[in-house]
Amino acid sequence: xxxxxxxxxxIQLSYFEGQIPVNYQYTLGVAGNKFxxxxxQKGEFIASVCSHCGVKTIYPLIxxxxxxxxxxxxxxxxxxxxxxxxxxxxxxxxxxxxxxPHVIGLIRFDGIKGGIIHRLNINEKDLKLxxxxxxxxxxxxxxxxxxxxxxCFEKV
Amino acid sequence: MGFxxxxxxxxxxxxxxxxxxxxxxxxxxxxSKMALDQAGLKLKDVEMVTLGTAPDAFDGVHMKGExxxxxxxxxxxxxxxxxxxGGTGVFAPxxxxxxxxxxxxxxxxxxxxxxxxxxxxxxxxxxxxxxxxTTEQPLKPTLIWIFALEMRRYMETYGLxxxxxxxxxxxxxxxxxxxxxxxxxxxxxxxxxxxxxxxxEPVHRLDISPASDGAAAVVLASxxxxxxxxxxxxxxxxxxxxxxxxxxxxxxxxxxxxxxxAARMAYEMAGITEPHKEIQxxxxxxxxxxxxxxxxxxxxxxxxxxxxRLTAEGYTARTGNLPTCPSGGALGVGNPIxxxxxxxVIEIFLxxxxxxxxxxxxxxxxxxxxxxxxxxxxxxxxxxxxx
Ligand SMILES: [Zn+2]
Numbered sequence: 001x002x003x004x005x006x007x008x009x010x011i012q013l014s015y016f017e018g019q020i021p022v023n024y025q026y027t028l029g030v031a032g033n034k035f036x037x038x039x040x041q042k043g044e045f046i047a048s049v050c051s052h053c054g055v056k057t058i059y060p061l062i063x064x065x066x067x068x069x070x071x072x073x074x075x076x077x078x079x080x081x082x083x084x085x086x087x088x089x090x091x092x093x094x095x096x097x098x099x100x101p102h103v104i105g106l107i108r109f110d111g112i113k114g115g116i117i118h119r120l121n122i123n124e125k126d127l128k129l130x131x132x133x134x135x136x137x138x139x140x141x142x143x144x145x146x147x148x149x150x151x152c153f154e155k156v
Numbered sequence: 157m158g159f160x161x162x163x164x165x166x167x168x169x170x171x172x173x174x175x176x177x178x179x180x181x182x183x184x185x186x187x188s189k190m191a192l193d194q195a196g197l198k199l200k201d202v203e204m205v206t207l208g209t210a211p212d213a214f215d216g217v218h219m220k221g222e223x224x225x226x227x228x229x230x231x232x233x234x235x236x237x238x239x240x241x242g243g244t245g246v247f248a249p250x251x252x253x254x255x256x257x258x259x260x261x262x263x264x265x266x267x268x269x270x271x272x273x274x275x276x277x278x279x280x281x282x283x284x285x286x287x288x289x290t291t292e293q294p295l296k297p298t299l300i301w302i303f304a305l306e307m308r309r310y311m312e313t314y315g316l317x318x319x320x321x322x323x324x325x326x327x328x329x330x331x332x333x334x335x336x337x338x339x340x341x342x343x344x345x346x347x348x349x350x351x352x353x354x355x356x357e358p359v360h361r362l363d364i365s366p367a368s369d370g371a372a373a374v375v376l377a378s379x380x381x382x383x384x385x386x387x388x389x390x391x392x393x394x395x396x397x398x399x400x401x402x403x404x405x406x407x408x409x410x411x412x413x414x415x416x417x418a419a420r421m422a423y424e425m426a427g428i429t430e431p432h433k434e435i436q437x438x439x440x441x442x443x444x445x446x447x448x449x450x451x452x453x454x455x456x457x458x459x460x461x462x463x464x465r466l467t468a469e470g471y472t473a474r475t476g477n478l479p480t481c482p483s484g485g486a487l488g489v490g491n492p493i494x495x496x497x498x499x500x501v502i503e504i505f506l507x508x509x510x511x512x513x514x515x516x517x518x519x520x521x522x523x524x525x526x527x528x529x530x531x532x533x534x535x536x537x538x539x540x541x542x543x
Contacts, residue, residue, distance in 0.1 A: 010273060013177050018274075020216050026289040036290075057406070059291050065401055085312075085409060087304030089356040093280040093296055104295065106305050106405055115405040117292055117305075129312050147294040 028145075031060040034074055040145040042076075043137050047112050049073040056112045065113075079135040080156055081109040086120060086127060107133055107153055119152040132156040159257040159425075163382035163389035164249075164374050164541070166195025167502040172339040172370035172490030175273040180215060181227030183371035184269040187495075188229050191265065191373035196385055202375070203261035205230040207237045208248030208268040210493035210530075213282035214275050228267040228373075234260075240399065241286075242443065242530025244268065245372075245497015246537035250395040252376045253539075257392075262378040269371040270492035279367050286532060288402075300364065302404070304356040306533060307446045309409040311358065314461035318358055322349035323467050324445035325362055325487050331474060332484020334514040337499070339490030340366050349445075365443045365485075370492035372499050388509045393523075394426030394540035404532040415454030415529060415536035422525070423456075426540040431456045435540075436521035437507050438478060439500035441529040442485040451527055452480060454536065479517040482507065497528030501539055508543040 028036055031048060038046050048060035052069040062071055086105035091097055103120040120133070133153040143149040168190025170176075170183050178186070184207070192199065207228045209220050217223045221237025228235070238244065238251045245268050252266035272279045280298050287297050311321065323346065332341035344362065352362040382389040396418035400407065407413075419431070428434045440451035449463035457478060458466055466472055472480040483489055483503035486496045504524035506512040527538045 010175060010276070013175065018216055020213070020218075024289070028290050032290050059403075065403070065406075085305040085309040087301045087308065087356045087359075089298070089301045089304070090353075091298075091300075091355055093278075093284050093298040095278050095280065104297075104301055104305070106409075113406050114403060117295065117297070117405060119295070129309070147291060 031062045035060050036145040036149070038076070039149050040143040043140065044076045045079060045135070046074045047077050047109070049075055058109055058112050058114045058116065077109055077112060080132060081107045081115070083129060083131050083133050084108045084115060085129060103127070105133070105153060118150055121152040122155045126155050160259055161379040162253050162256040162376050162392045163379070164392065164505050165377045165382050165385045165389055166191045166193070166197070166375040167373070167505055168194065169337050169372040169499055169502055170370050171337045172368045172492055172495070174339065174366060174368060176271065176369035180224050180269050180271045183271065183369065184224050184227035184267050187269070187371035187373040188227070188265060188267050191375050195375040197263065197375060199229045201263055202229060202233065202265045203263050204255045205233050205235045205265045205267065206248055206251045206255065207235070208239065208244040208494040208498070209237065210239065210241060210244055210270055211282055213285070214270065214272050214279055216274065224269055228269070229265055240397070240530060240535045240537065242441065242493055243397070243497065243528045243535035243537040244494040244530065245499070246501060246526055246528035246539050247397055248494065248498060249374060249376065249392070249501050249539060250397060250537060253392050253395055256376050256378050262381045264376045265373065266376060266498070267371065267373040268494040268498040270495050271369045272367045272492060273369050298356070300359055301356040302533070303444050304359045306409045307444065308358055310446055310450060313410040314464070316464050318350060319346055320464040320468065321363065321446045321449070322346045324442065324448045325349050327467065327473060328442060328448070328481045328485040328487040331482055331515065332488025335484045335489050337370065337489055338484055339368055341484055341488050359444065363445045365487050365491035368490035368492040370490060370495045372495045372502055374498065374502060374505070388543070390505045390508050391542050392539060393542040394422035394424070394428065396421030396425070396538040398536045400534040402532050402534060404534065407533060411460060412450055412454040412529070412536060414534060415451055415527065415538070416456065418536035418538040419455045419527070422538040422540045426542070428540065432458060435478065435523050435525050436519065437482060437504060437517050437524040438480045439483060439485070439503050439524070439526040440480055441497065441500070441527050442481055442487050443491055445487060447529065448480060448485065451529060455525060455527055455538070474515070474517050482512065482515050482517050497526070497537065500526040500528065504541045508541055
């Protein structure tokens with residue numbers, strides 16, 4: 001209803017097809033590797049701890065964003081945190097409608113800077129900011145050392 | 157602080173549309189030529205050129221600055237591209253200001269150009285790779301859902317409703333009816349916004365600005381040159397920019413501190429101590445309706461959490477005490493990323509010259525501010541203009 005111009009598609013103009021023919025292989029990084037290896041092996045989250053200013057950060061970093069000193073200390077933290085915000089999404093990034101809406105949340109952990117963005121599996125009536133949630137992990141033998149080792153977050 | 161005075165002496169802007177026949181260089185040319193004509197200058201009078209444009213992936217051209225060069229009048233001149241995501245459109249004139257304020261040149265052409273429609277089926281696909289490849293991309297995030305997270309937190313923090321937020325879209329889309337470049341101007345109501353499709357709760361389709369093709373340009377001049385060219389120079393009185401971390405999950409999401417820092421930098425340079433009293437017209441960045449409110453607060457134009465109430469009271473209407481987005485903003489004129497910010501700077505330029513036609517705010521404003529914002533909730537760019 002809001003789009004007034006008449007040309008709705010490039011195929012109504014003269015056009016040609018193009019693409020950027022590349023793929024990528026991203027390393028996890030030093031801190032990222034520690035995080036996802038720990039998740040895979042032990043089923044735990046780790047945060048980095050700055051020994052200069054004390055700030056703890058998740059996902060962990062090898063340098064402190066606050067005081068710019070190097071970090072070499074990492075600690076395990078609870079899989080449980082607080083739901084800081086959430087959204088129910090109806091379309092994917094190409095504009096296609098999902099079969100089921102995806103519910104995504106930002107989870108914060110007590111006393112720790114940062115958070116984890118992930119899927120939520122929580123009843124509609126319980127979905128509120130501030131509720132306690134906990135990560136549900138894949139079984140050990142199914143974990144690959146990536147974000148999908150976390151299945152979702154559920155209400156505690 | 158030892159900077160030379162810099163004025164805007166000419167401006168040009170193309171129509172903003174969902175899909176333009178023109179290529180990026182062609183759109184850049186149209187805007188540049190209009191700006192030069194208004195300034196009464198030829199390309200040979202331009203000493204340096206700076207160009208703002210957003211991700212290469214929109215065009216699929218991995219030398220976008222060079223690709224747009226000739227249309228932007230940059231051939232065989234000191235020319236450089238700048239880029240800070242959605243903040244680019246206000247950063248580009250700041251970059252041009254650096255060229256002139258430093259004494260490096262007397263006349264600098266600033267061009268912003270964006271062609272998003274080449275990206276198929278939708279430019280959201282290009283935005284996927286602004287997210288962290290390890291901790292976010294596996295979830296296939298879209299920009300809309302991270303803004304939904306931010307909008308919900310902002311609403312919850314201050315107890316705002318969707319109606320409170322939708323009023324901004326209503327104001328801006330209606331304001332845009334008077335803008336000759338506008339793509340999605342429409343006499344919408346709050347009900348229209350709330351009845352539009354839910355994309356990612358609480359964000360509806362009409363809460364969001366569209367993807368667009370378009371270009372804008374301004375000519376900047378040093379004091380001597382500006383006074384020779386025009387009786388109505390508009391001075392760049394203050395500039396500020398600031399970037400926060402790309403680890404956006406570390407932020408509180410309800411207050412844009414980086415915008416405040418950029419604003420304070422610009423206000424200090426402009427000698428502004430009470431922005432809510434001294435600034436008479438504002439163009440905060442409004443790619444989503446709640447962002448205008450967010451940015452009014454970050455720009456210190458009102459207290460935190462007050463922007464929605466002021467909007468409801470008509471304070472930010474064209475005839476209000478502090479008109480915001482009299483142009484129609486990104487929500488009404490359209491959002492060809494880099495060109496949008498420069499469109500906002502041009503609106504303040506026109507308002508201060510009292511050349512905004514039906515969009516003119518009353519009271520002969522003397523001081524205005526334009527702001528843009530971008531990347532992963534991390535960039536603030538601010539420019540203060542004075543006549
Ligand atoms: Zn530290």
